[in-house]
Amino acid sequence: MEQNTGSLKRKKGLAQMLKGGVIMDVVTTEHAKIAEDAGACAVMALERVPADIRAQGGVARMSDPGLIEEIMSTVSIPVMAKVRIGHFVEAQILEALGVDYIDESEVLTPADESHHINKHDFKIPFVCGCRNLGEALRRIGEGAAMIRTKGEAGTGDVVEAVRHARTVLGDIRKLATTADEELMAYAKSIGAPYELVKETKNLGHLPVVNFAAGGLATPADAALMMQLGVDGVFVGSGIFKSDDPAKRGEAIVKAVTHYKDAKILAEVSRNIGEPMVGRNISQMPEEEKIASRGW
Amino acid sequence: MKIGILALQGDFAEHRIMLKNLGVETAEVRLPEQLKGLDGLIIPGGESTTIGKLAAAFNLIKPLRKFGQRHAIWGTCAGAIFLSKDVSHKQPLLKLMDIKVARNAFGRQLDSFEIYLDISNLNRAAGKDDPYHAIFIRAPIIKSVSGDTKILASIPDGRIVAAQQGHFLATSFHPELTNDSRFHEYFLSLVD
Secondary structure: OOOOOOOHHHHHHHHHHHOOOEEEEEOOHHHHHHHHHHOOOEEEEOOOOHHHHHHHOOOOOOOOHHHHHHHHHHOOOOEEEEEEOOOHHHHHHHHHHOOOEEEEEOOOOOOOOOOOOOHHHOOOOEEEEEOOHHHHHHHHHOOOOEEEEOOOOOOOOOHHHHHHHHHHHHHHHHHHOOOHHHHHHHHHHHOOOHHHHHHHHHHOOOOOEEEEOOOOOOHHHHHHHHHHOOOOEEEOHHHHOOOOHHHHHHHHHHHHHOOOOHHHHHHHHOOOOOOOOOOOHHHOOHHHOOOOOOO | OEEEEEOOOOOHHHHHHHHHHOOOEEEEEOOHHHHOOOOEEEEOOOOHHHHHHHHHHOOOHHHHHHHHHHOEEEEEOHHHHHHEEEOOOOOOOOOOEEEEEEOOOOOOHHHOEEEEEOOHHHHHHHOOOOOEEEEEOOOOEEEEEOOOOEEEEEOOOOOEEEEEEOOEEEEOOOHHHOOOOHHHHHHHHHOO
8 A cells, every 4th residue: 555644735634624613722631522522623732721821931841742642532533732933852752642733833932043843854744823924934835734823822812813814815815916027026025935925826825724823712703713714713722711611612613614604603602601801912011922933 | 507515614615626627516505505406415524523513503414314315415534424324433423325434544644645546436437547546634434335335445455435325425535635526527427
């Protein structure tokens, strides 16, 4: 049997299967079960949700392999886990565990202030955060098979996710009217590989699946991101920092499927308990923002 | 001819593009009333538990079963699981097709693979003998078939990866991720 494990087609392919779905942050096996029952298409296994990482401070690292393995054996859906930016040994460890996707994430404390992981070296696919088209295409150039907006994780404030999605999707729309002879200068100006700029222009979208993340807390937030044009959503602290995670999780799953149907959105938003408390980003000091991590 | 694509979750857009390139009109199906006027339905790849739960929550199970009495339905990967009679896991199923399936039968993403298959029904329909590029992603297998279900394709170790029962079609792999439209054309030939 021809088993060329690890091709880009299969790496991108798993992300394509997640489209139209919700990927939920979970910190225990109980959370993982609740997420699966709520209809999550995958879970992100980690020790602390971003809101707690913010509150507790200190260095945030890859989670304990024991916890990740427990979650992997609890649910039948794909399991993702996070590594620090540039920490390729954490990624080697996650690959050895056999997780389904690695998130090279700004939510953890960066291990390298100039370089991201060379993701082509791995058989496991990677998802990476971005704020604009240049950053997205640099990550894809390094081998990322899926992209997500960074937003501002752990805040429950969707404004940064909106800004980043509008920027990426707006950049792509502008690319459509950029003349071919201008693409090289454009690639230079945004610090992106020329071939990927050309490919994105021809496709009219990123060459990989593009999710929203960072600050989503309600079914309406999720539907907003879908209407802006992303393929699916990550919800981190927004579910398990709310009053009733099972109900809210299920409501967000339904909202992503029926993102254009305001009647259903009203229905699923009803009586789901208090959302996470949240932090207003406009009053947050610059040094507390984590979206600027990544190069 | 108008073909619906179940658009609850998964890679439904990829199926739409395949059909569009074949000049076929398509519609996304998220609610029971959207089945009206359709001649066939594709259930895409995705997460079968998510698709099943959403189908149950939005009262699609019965209407889909009724639709299947008269119309062709094709399930790819998660869609094949949803079509099956039995998956040995507690999740909503349409139970339309006499196949038993096993989820994630090859393992996790590290065990996802690609392979070339000889599928005689496709070759006959298309009139040429090109091997078929099959992409398996955390794929299920068809453990057994019963009734009048026919096996369309197996991998070299004998495990079943494609089957047909009348106007129902199930594939473990993802024709919508390739540029080869033969499987989509074969499905369209089952649509009345």
